[in-house]
Amino acid sequence: ATLLFPLGDALEVVTSGGGKHFRCSSCGQGLGPTTGNWKSHAARIELAAEEVGPGLALDERMAITQHVCPACGLSIDVEVRRHSEDPVVDIVIH
Numbered sequence: 001a002t003l004l005f006p007l008g009d010a011l012e013v014v015t016s017g018g019g020k021h022f023r024c025s026s027c028g029q030g031l032g033p034t035t036g037n038w039k040s041h042a043a044r045i046e047l048a049a050e051e052v053g054p055g056l057a058l059d060e061r062m063a064i065t066q067h068v069c070p071a072c073g074l075s076i077d078v079e080v081r082r083h084s085e086d087p088v089v090d091i092v093i094h
Helices: none
Strands: 002-007 011-016 019-024 030-033 043-047 062-068 075-082
Antiparallel strands (some): 002 011, 011 019, 019 030, 043 062, 062 075
16 A cells, blocks of 8 residues: 555555555554545444543533544544434545
């Protein structure tokens, strides 16, 4: 795989096998093609509001999800979304 560019401190875009893919910048674990949602290849940890910050309150309809590398555990992203919704697709590269 050849590094094309970093996306923040924990995610990279590489070219491999004729396509572009996301990977963990720490261990190189593949996180799927750039045309899809990398979060579907990451491990997820549901966080309680008090784990994020003291005195933080969260509406009961909402969830705080930490997306981590399934191989090394590096924290890649934390998002707040409704329980009923899929993870946000925030990066798509064609």
